[in-house]
Amino acid sequence: MKQIYGVMAEFEHSEQIIEATRRVYEAGYRSMDVYTPFPMHEIFHELHEHRTWVSPITMVGGLTGLVGGFMLQTWTTVIDYPLNIGGRPLFSWPSFIPITFECMVLLAAFSALIGMIALNGLPQPYHPVFNVPGFERSSQDRFFLCVESTDPKFDAAETARFLGSLGAQRVVEVEA
Amino acid sequence: MQAGNVAKLNEQLQSDPVLAPGHTYGSIEEKINTIPLPLTKRASKGWVLGFSIAFALLMLLFYSLGVLFARGLGVWGINNPVYWGFAIINFVWWIGIGHAGTLISAILLLMQQNWRNSINRLAEAMTLFAVACAGLMPIVHMGRPWLFYWLVPYPNTMAMWPQFRSPLAWDVFAVSTYATVSLLFWLIGLVPDFAKMRDRATDRTTKILFNILSLGWRNSSRHWHRYEMAYLLLAGLSTPLVLSVHSIISLDFSVSIVPGWHMTLFPPYFVAGAVFAGFAMVLTLVIPIRKFYKLEDFVTMKHIENCCKVMLATGMIVFYGYMMELFFGWYSAHDVEFFLINNRFFGPYAWAFWALMLCNGVAPQLMWFKPLRRNLPLVWILSLVVGVGMWLERFVIVVMSLHRDYLPTSWDAYTPTFWDISLYVGTFGLFFSLMFLFIRFLPMINIFEMQLLRHDQKHQVEGGFGASEEA
Amino acid sequence: MMKKQHKEQPSDVVSQLKRVQIPAIIVGVAGLGVWFLGAGSGTREQFFQTYLFAFLFWVGLPLGGLALLMLQYLTGGKWGFLIRRMLEAAAMTLPLMVLLFIPIITIGMLDLYPWADPAVVAHDTHLQFKYAYLNPGSFVFRAGFYFLIWLVWTFFLVKWGADQDRSGKPAITHRFRNLSGVGIVLYVITMTFAAFDWGMSLEPLWFSAIYGVIFIIGQGLATFAFIILMARLLADRKPFADFVSTKLYHDLGNLLLAFAILWTYMSLSQFLIIWSGNLPPETPWYIRRQAAGWNEVAVAVLVFQFVLPFFLLLNRFVKQKIQLLWKVALLIFIMRFVDLFWIIMPAFDQTVLEVHWTTYVAPIGVGGVWLFVFLEILKRRPILPLRDPIVPFPVSEGTKMQEVPGHG
16 A cells, blocks of 8 residues: 555635634544645644744743853953953953843844754755645645644545545645 | 724724735735746846946945955044044944844834834845945954954963953944844745745746755644744844844943943934934835835835834934933033034034934924825935934044044044045945845745735734734 | 713722722821821931932822823824723823922922032032023923923823713824824923933932933833733723733733833943943942942842843733733832832932831822822723724723634
């Protein structure tokens, strides 16, 4: 038997895809994904995607930058190379604030970005869903829902029939 | 709340839509994407002409830099009291212009102002190119620019560290962080649109190119979810960042005790000035572009008007700063500070001060009136006037304070040379060359956000009471 | 049904307001009485110093209310609709503040402001130089001018608000924007100089150009904190309860956070610039405020007005639950007192932190009376604007807010 990645349904309207996602989730499918031209909060809600790890990762990055930036300045000016400049104290903490802040923002921004890319498993130039003919329109004006074969409830024929009953324009098998 | 009600309400309140009616998800994508695609198509005559001019100016920049490196800082007009001349003025001016981009993309996102969606990509690109022009200035001002990396803290054979108590070291961190985060923000915004270009492209090379650039983005909702969160976090980080950058630049001046520089109001006053100049630059760019590429549906009169309002508001804050400078010049009861005020009014550079008052104080007051805010030629001219005004502001601050300091024996006049001016003009070449390339090869409006805007309009999440929750 | 109820004042809100009003006036009168009777125990200067501190704190709420009222008309934020009547009521207490200002300019001025004393001015060339600005006559004249501007703007904003309640004309919204645009400019200018006059000139040789802005932001912060406390009070009372949602709390929480950040930004700017410049005319201000005990106050203000609320308010969970949000707001509101105390009181030649007991009763007394008047005004009018065109239905019909699905 030929290996398949899943079954994909194409929808024309945004209302349909929201409804379809709810129905598919209610039917007990969990290994599924929805492909839309733009982010849709309604879909996140139906997919029960609520919390992400992106914010905690960013928080950790930011705090690392905050502490690291301050320690860097304190260590170099107070311990490693103490130098009297303009009669100011060695530990001139007020003048360390700007760089500390910049380090925090820099590390937090990188953490947010790299965290998001890593959690999404990108870059991934090839993916089975690209094999679906007409999938380009997920960038334009069509909405796709794919139930993946890894789902315990998955059954190629049965799932395809179920998706078809939700008002899909067409239902296709996605080659692995 | 029904769609009809919103339209009626908008009519009653006489406000324009942020996206003209009649667009579908597909038509938005097609309209925006077919401006750069296919990549190999012939550029329009107007584009070629514009790019040629910009490119010629870029060559002037390279030539000016060559002269500067070969013969040293002496080719400029800077002298003993006026160590800081055009380079610092241009630095502050360019980086200020960049700030509007971040403001539009980040702060307005946090404030859920959806009118930002159609101009944020362009504004962010403007930020990047302006920061590139700005970053060049302090580096070439260093005398030995090839040693600029000494400003970065790294263990070295000299066993020395940067002087962290100096605002010039703060600048290095602020500007480099700002450039990096702005680039990340811009690129991350482009990822889904790169995927859209890949999907729109018909030839294999373009498809492969944009598939690489888009990291293989496949419009998955699970990805969108994390993406939105990351985008929002970057916006949240960029907002204080943009405030900090211009504040730190203002600290270059204000932590010193040079008369006219040592003023506690400088940080917010500089930030407002930056936003003021930046929005002026946005208008300078957007008004011709929307006309030329027929983008009136996406960049509506509402955008123009809102930009004008922001300009008016920030212009008033800047003017407040001028008032405070004058008041405290007197109230400080400090003879040198008072003398500076005298110099502003009647000194050798008084013309710059009065021109500044005209450009930044008087001219923006026209924006109080709605018919004038909707008069595109007038708004465009005004945006240029404000750009000039903000340059003059930095000239007044830098040159006027330095040329007559505490010690009358070291007073000297400052006159820019040809190479000062050519370098400044040359940076426009860099800025506009990059801008033309960007417009030609990338989608200049954020497609997925416009589609989202369309979606929200359709479902009346936007505009309705209680309205759209943030992401 | 709802309509009728509304016209005769929604009893639910009113009963809740009354519950607070009675204790407020009791505490207020008692506080002022004790402060007045206790005046004999301290010096005459202390008596007025604590009064000035109390006045400067409480005048921040009507002025913050006026400023935010204009700001919400200009930005058109949806949060503005729900708190508009509260902001109006706060601004409408301004006549009371005029009354309370009279003791400062009549009997108190000599005890408070060094420049008002001709004997001091005679020996100080700087004060002679500044005499054109800092003299009793122009001080009173300017104060009158500030109050006049604020009262005129309050009058029209409130009047037109009532007009719109009756007619629901969208054109009025336009007029609001124009009036608010001019008004906010005038407010910022007048408030800046009011801060210079009333606060900064206590130390007449010292100056800081950002002082006025710090005052303005501080007022905004205190007002938002106060509004959140009011929202907590009315959260489950009709008709207010029908309109509030997590969205309102989220917005208010974000605005509170934004103002707390701005306050820190402005204060830090002033500190960093003066610290780095290290000039004799400027640093004494901070030296006095770092004296024994005062330094700890400064740290406490930074931690409890910024650091702690910052981390709490980053959390969406806190922002969307009024049961949690009001606690943060209360913390900030209290720290506004402490912050202003730290800014004002060291001006009076204190070498170490000294808290005279009248320092507590004067603000409580003034505050009690203020709160009573505020609640009285608030309860006499509908708690929400009735026919604002940004709301798609007249409020009096009591339509329930629809929740936006899928968010939260």
